[in-house]
Amino acid sequence: MYRSIILFVLLCGCSALILSKNAVAHDMTPTYPKWKITQHDGIYKTTMEMFNSRTDVNWYEIGVFDDDWKPIRFVTSYRVFKLEYLGVAKIDVYINARDKDRAEYICSKSKLKGGSNDKPMVESRICSRFK
Amino acid sequence: MNKFITLGLIIGLSGCALLMPKEVAAENIDITGTVQSRCTVNTDTPGVYGNPNAHTLTTLPASAGQLPIVRVDTTLANAYNAQISYPTSFASSPSLGDTIAWTGAVTVVQTSSSDMSGYQAGSTTTGAARTYPLSIAGTTWFSVASQATYGGGQNKAFPGGSYTAHVVAECIAQ
Numbered sequence: 171m172y173r174s175i176i177l178f179v180l181l182c183g184c185s186a187l188i189l190s191k192n193a194v195a196h197d198m199t200p201t202y203p204k205w206k207i208t209q210h211d212g213i214y215k216t217t218m219e220m221f222n223s224r225t226d227v228n229w230y231e232i233g234v235f236d237d238d239w240k241p242i243r244f245v246t247s248y249r250v251f252k253l254e255y256l257g258v259a260k261i262d263v264y265i266n267a268r269d270k271d272r273a274e275y276i277c278s279k280s281k282l283k284g285g286s287n288d289k290p291m292v293e294s295r296i297c298s299r300f301k
Numbered sequence: 302m303n304k305f306i307t308l309g310l311i312i313g314l315s316g317c318a319l320l321m322p323k324e325v326a327a328e329n330i331d332i333t334g335t336v337q338s339r340c341t342v343n344t345d346t347p348g349v350y351g352n353p354n355a356h357t358l359t360t361l362p363a364s365a366g367q368l369p370i371v372r373v374d375t376t377l378a379n380a381y382n383a384q385i386s387y388p389t390s391f392a393s394s395p396s397l398g399d400t401i402a403w404t405g406a407v408t409v410v411q412t413s414s415s416d417m418s419g420y421q422a423g424s425t426t427t428g429a430a431r432t433y434p435l436s437i438a439g440t441t442w443f444s445v446a447s448q449a450t451y452g453g454g455q456n457k458a459f460p461g462g463s464y465t466a467h468v469v470a471e472c473i474a475q
Contacts, residue, residue, distance in 0.1 A: 197341040294342035299474035
């Protein structure tokens with residue numbers, strides 16, 4: 171009896187949550203990534219994980235910056251990549267040893283569509299920091 | 302005959318084992334999880350420009366606009382700064398030959414804890430960007446007002462067409 175009531179309340183709560191709010195979020199972890207050595211001399215790697223719950227965004231861009239926000243060269247499979255709604259992506263980012271200590275921030279930025287009728291207004295960007 | 306008795310006993314015992322209450326066979330199973338420090342940028346309300354007169358586009362509700370509301374969640378105190386910027390250019394628009402005056406404001410409209418009440422006073426501005434040190438774990442809602450006036454003070458009419466400008470909401474690790 172009580173189990174049915176609890177289940178009913180939970181279902182109602184979840185439905186209300188889904189219907190009432192079109193939650194659109196972007197997050198990236200870890201907050202403080204570290205560079206790791208690779209099997210290639212002078213090449214370091216870090217792995218970032220991203221989650222997209224923005225219904226209005228499917229594309230994101232990765233960037234690496236120094237402490238003055240100047241871009242630093244890095245290598246990844248796709249600098250701009252598609253991440254579907256509720257999709258999770260692990261992104262490996264490689265950098266030269268000579269740039270490793272200059273790299274201060276690694277950021278992911280939402281790419282907004284310009285040409286469609288459904289034009290989102292908020293561009294989100296999350297930056298993790300190398301400490 | 303003995304075989305039948307033995308078989309009957311085995312079947313009977315097996316049946317008893319099956320009918321035993323589940324609690325007797327239950328074990329404690331742990332559910333483990335880790336919450337990483339993270340910052341999430343959410344768009345709670347998308348912004349819309351209203352066009353109260355020919356030379357103004359504004360997000361003010363009184364002018365049929367809609368203020369974008371950005372929600373920032375952080376799970377760790379003193380790990381992130383939230384930086385919210387109002388637009389200073391159009392991302393897409395018809396061809397514009399005259400200058401545009403941009404104004405805007407970023408305001409904390411709601412917080413998940415009363416301890417965050419000092420966020421607005423403790424924020425700093427650089428141009429169109431306002432930076433908030435997120436010193437308490439929790440949720441903060443920001444509204445972003447934006448207005449564009451065409452004609453460089455002479456109030457010229459915006460050319461007809463579709464206009465888009467972007468609010469930038471950032472979480473930057475401290």
